[in-house]
Amino acid sequence: MADPAKPSIRVFLADDHPVVRQGLRTYLESRPGIAVVGEAGDGEATVTAVERLRPDVVLMDLVMPGGGGVAAIRRLRERVPETRVVVLTSFASDDQVIPAVQAGAAGYLLKDVEPSGLEAAVRLVHQGEALLDPQIAGRVMEEVAHPPPAGDLASLTP
Helix, strand or coil: CCCCCCCCEEEEEECCCHHHHHHHHHHHHCCCCEEEEEEECCHHHHHHHHHHHCCCEEEECCCCCCCHHHHHHHHHHHHCCCCEEEEEECCCCHHHHHHHHHHCCCEEEECCCCHHHHHHHHHHHHCCCCEECHHHHHHHHHHHHCCCCCCCHHHCCC
16 A cells, blocks of 8 residues: 555556556556556557656557657657656667667666566656666667767768
8 A cells, every 4th residue: 555645656558568568557556656547559549648647657668559659759758748758668779779768768678677677667767867778778878979970971982
């Protein structure tokens, strides 16, 4: 039972697999101080529901119908900037990670995270921190340290 003096962290689940959403809901609702306030199975429904519900944290899959996770993150950052988004996905490739971070994700976790790590991530991001899965942090650091050349001219051959 949540302590009434300590408000719950309000979490929204966005994943196109109902069994994943149910598993996340079951686990997170068993944790003190966390309440799952809604869920959706596609990007468009996620944006609509998050605008209405105003959760503290969204756990967002990247590969979903209805615009996908990156587009939904971008729209949420514009429309509900106080809501923090944690990507929870199976994909660790640069073409997924970098766009998600650039779109405004506050965290990026892979779905093989331990349940206690997921709970810790929700709490950390809710406190205003950023979080990257250790498996992908090195790639993000490399991208920041050595970005690809900008502009169309850099892509031309001599």
